[in-house]
Amino acid sequence: GIRVWIPRDARETMRNIDNLLLRAPDGHLFPLKRVATLVPLSGQPEIMRDDLKRMVAVTARISGRDLGSTVREVKGKLASSRLIPNNVLYAFGGLYEQQQIAFRGLTIILIAAIILVFLLLLFLYESFRVAFALLLVPVFAVAGVFIGLWVTGTEFNITSRMGMTMIVPASDDRLILAGINRMRAISMTAFAAILALLPLALAIGHGAAMQQPLAIAIISGLVFSLPLVLIVLPALLATFESKAAAQ
Structure with missing residues (x-):
């Protein structure tokens, strides 16, 4: 031509x-x-390929809502409608893909933290029963993190998962001190940490909104683990000791 x-x-x-x-x-x-x-x-279109397959990139900007709920809604629309033929594959990339990669990494870190804490408790107390009882408290505290995020309507994102990971060693530190300190000292330690994180949890100050899920996750875990340390843990230890004595 x-x-x-x-x-x-x-x-x-x-x-x-x-x-x-x-x-x-x-x-x-x-x-x-x-x-x-x-x-x-029209001009010659650009043919994009991914893994030797023809690809079309569809981009969008999100305003006024979180990434997770937006992707869930898009997935629901695509699954319920027949907009995309059966011979067409689609995948979510960009920030969502990076978020999922970070989630998987933090999940591995959380599992590794639980295993390392259990080994440390087993080394300190030389008893599987005691180590297992002590490990139940941070595991239940992690459940408290999800409850706190649900009550406050906070998205479970990377920062909140970081806070959940930090709950595991924090709870066990207070468990080890529980045999030495009194109830008042344990409560004061937990309340001091909660008060220190309240400005972040309430998003007070410039840039605090980015760390708000982290603070809410830690506060929820501390609030949930406090009665576990003071009430549930002694009951578990007494139950395990009575079973060991009976045997």
Whole structure:
């Protein structure tokens, strides 16, 4: 093919291009429409591929809502309707894909933290029963994190999962001190940590909203683990000791 370029004012409309003057070999001028048929065509599209498959990227901006609920709604719409044929595959990328990768990494860290804490307790107390009883408290405290996020309407995102991971060693530190300190000291320690995190949980100050899920997760875990440390844990230890004595 032959590509030509003409000034913008000469190609603003199809009529201008039809009447574009050309010079014949003998020198006279004639319009382009006498020797050519003009058909408007779009430009050559860019063909994108992913894993050797043709791909079309669909992007969007989210405003006024969180990423997780938006993706869930989009998935529900795509599953309930027949907008996409069966021979077309779709996947969610961008920030959502990065978030899922971070979630998987934090889940591995949480499991590793629980295993390491259990091994540490087993080394300190030399008893599977005691180590298991002590480990139940941070596990139940993690359940308190989900309750706190649900009550406050906070999204379970990367920062809240970081707070949930921090609850595991924090709860066990207070468990070890529970045999030495009194109830008042344990309560004061928990309340001091909660009061220190309240400004972040209430999103007070510039930039505090980014760390709000982290603070809410930690506060929920501390509030939920406090009665576990003071009431449930002694009952579990007494139950295990009575069973061990009976055996």
